[in-house]
Amino acid sequence: MTVVQHITVLGATGSIGLSTLDVIARHPDRYQVFALTGFSRVAELEALCVIHKPRYAVVPDTVVAQQLQANLRAVGLPTEVLYGAQSLCEVAAHAEVDAVMAAIVGAAGLPPTLAAVEAGKKVLLANKEALVMSGALFMQAVKRGGAVLLPIDSEHNAIFQCLPGDYARGLDKVGVRRVLLTASGGPFREMPLDQLHAVTPEQACAHPNWSMGRKISVDSASMMNKGLELIEACWLFDASPAQIEVVVHPQSVIHSLVDYVDGSVLAQLGNPDMRTPISHALAWPERIDSGVAPLDLFAVARLDFQAPDELRFPCLRLAREAAQAGGTAPAMLNAANEVAVAAFLERRIRFPEIASIIEHVLQAEPAVAVECLDTVLVADGRARNLAERWLAQR
Numbered sequence: 310m311t312v313v314q315h316i317t318v319l320g321a322t323g324s325i326g327l328s329t330l331d332v333i334a335r336h337p338d339r340y341q342v343f344a345l346t347g348f349s350r351v352a353e354l355e356a357l358c359v360i361h362k363p364r365y366a367v368v369p370d371t372v373v374a375q376q377l378q379a380n381l382r383a384v385g386l387p388t389e390v391l392y393g394a395q396s397l398c399e400v401a402a403h404a405e406v407d408a409v410m411a412a413i414v415g416a417a418g419l420p421p422t423l424a425a426v427e428a429g430k431k432v433l434l435a436n437k438e439a440l441v442m443s444g445a446l447f448m449q450a451v452k453r454g455g456a457v458l459l460p461i462d463s464e465h466n467a468i469f470q471c472l473p474g475d476y477a478r479g480l481d482k483v484g485v486r487r488v489l490l491t492a493s494g495g496p497f498r499e500m501p502l503d504q505l506h507a508v509t510p511e512q513a514c515a516h517p518n519w520s521m522g523r524k525i526s527v528d529s530a531s532m533m534n535k536g537l538e539l540i541e542a543c544w545l546f547d548a549s550p551a552q553i554e555v556v557v558h559p560q561s562v563i564h565s566l567v568d569y570v571d572g573s574v575l576a577q578l579g580n581p582d583m584r585t586p587i588s589h590a591l592a593w594p595e596r597i598d599s600g601v602a603p604l605d606l607f608a609v610a611r612l613d614f615q616a617p618d619e620l621r622f623p624c625l626r627l628a629r630e631a632a633q634a635g636g637t638a639p640a641m642l643n644a645a646n647e648v649a650v651a652a653f654l655e656r657r658i659r660f661p662e663i664a665s666i667i668e669h670v671l672q673a674e675p676a677v678a679v680e681c682l683d684t685v686l687v688a689d690g691r692a693r694n695l696a697e698r699w700l701a702q703r
C-alpha cells in the first residue's frame with residue numbers, strides 16, 4: 310500500500326510550481342498538497358488553492374492574505390492563509406510535511422529551502438540560487454538535518470540518474486572521470502555578436518526548447534544559467550570545477566552525461582519537459598508517469614555538440630572563475646546577476662551589460678571565506694549595492 314505524502318510547493322505559481330502540481334494531480338493516491346506559496350500572482354494562487362485544497366497558502370503580506378482568506382472562505386475552502394518570509398519557513402519545515410519542492414526563484418528561496426533541509430525533509434531542489442549562494446553551509450545542513458536532497462534542475466537530475474547509488478563516497482572512488490553538463494546555448498547561440506546589444510527581454514525569454522520563468526530564461530540566454538549550474542553541480546556531487554565540462558547541445562535531448570574511467574559515457578535523454586525530473590524526484594527511488602510524451606528519436610534525428618564560446622558568453626567564464634575563487638564569490642556573482650537581470654528585464658540596460666555589471670562587482674569586492682550564513686548574506690547585500698551603484702552611475 311502506498312502511503313500518501315504531504316507536499317509543500319514553494320513557488321507554486323511559477324513554471325516549476327505548476328509543472329509539479331500537474332504531476333501531483335496525476336497521482337492523488339500518492340501525493341496530497343500541504344501548502345502552496347505565491348508572491349505576485351495571487352489570483353493564480355487562489356485558483357490553485359481551489360483545485361488542490363492545501364492546508365495552508367502563503368502570500369507576501371497581510372493585506373493580500375486577508376483578501377485571499379476571504380475569497381477562499383467564500384467558496385467554502387478550509388485553507389488557512391499565512392503571510393511573510395517566516396511563514397514560508399514554517400510551511401517548509403512543518404512536522405506533517407514529507408517533501409518540499411523548492412521552486413522560489415532567486416535568493417528569496419534560500420531561507421525556506423534551508424528550513425526544509427534543517428527539518429530533514431525530502432527536498433526537491435529547483436532553486437539553484439540557494440545552493441550557489443551558500444553551498445558549503447547548505448550541504449552541511451543537509452547532513453545535519455538528515456534531509457534527502459534530490460536535484461530538479463534537468464542537468465543535475467540527469468547526472469544523479471547516471472551516477473551509481475554510492476557516488477557520495479567520492480566521484481574518483483566510483484570511477485567518474487568527468488561530468489558533462491549540457492547546455493542548449495539559448496536563443497542567441499548563433500546571433501552575430503554585434504547584434505547582441507540590441508536584443509529585447511522578449512527575445513531573451515523566448516527559449517528555443519524550454520518554457521521557463523523570466524529570470525532563468527535570461528540566464529539561459531547569457532549562459533549564466535550554465536555557470537550557476539556548474540557551481541550547483543560542484544556542491545551536489547562534491548566535484549571540482551575542473552571535473553565539469555560544459556557541452557553545448559542545441560537539441561536539449563541529452564540532459565547531461567557522466568564519463569567513467571573505463572571509457573563508458575552514460576547519458577540521460579528525454580523530451581525537454583521539467584515534469585520528467587520532477588516526477589523522478591517525487592517518486593524516487595520508484596518511477597511514476599509524468600505525462601511527458603515518449604521520446605521520438607526518429608523525429609529528433611540528430612544530436613549536435615559544440616564547445617561553448619566564452620567570448621559570446623562571458624557569464625560562463627565569470628561563473629567558472631567564481632567557482633574557482635570559492636568563499637563568497639559565488640554568492641556575489643549570483644546577487645550581481647539577479648540585479649543585472651532585473652535591470653535588463655526593466656529595459657534599463659542592454660543585454661551585454663549583464664556581464665559587465667557582474668565583472669565590475671566581482672573585481673570591486675574581494676571574496677572572503679564563508680564562516681556562517683551572515684557572511685553570505687552580507688556579501689549578497691554588498692554585491693547588490695555595488696551593482697545598483699553601477700546602474701545609477703551609468
Ligand code: NDP
Pocket residue numbers: 319320321322323324325326346347348349350351411412413414415417435436437438461462463519520521522523524525583
Ligand atoms: P518563475 O518565475 O516561473 O516562478 C518563481 C516562483 O517564485 C513564483 O511562484 C513566484 O511567485 C515566486 N517568487 C518570486 N519572488 C519571490 C519572493 N521574493 N518571495 C517568495 N516567492 C517568490 O520561475 P521558475 O519556476 O522558472 O524557476 C524557479 C526556480 O527553479 C529558479 O530558481 C530556477 O532557476 C529553477 N529552475 C527552473 C527551471 C524551469 O524550467 N523553469 C529549470 C531548472 C531550474 P509569483 O509568480 O506569484 O510572483
Ligand code: MG
Pocket residue numbers: 462463464538
Ligand atoms: Mg537546467
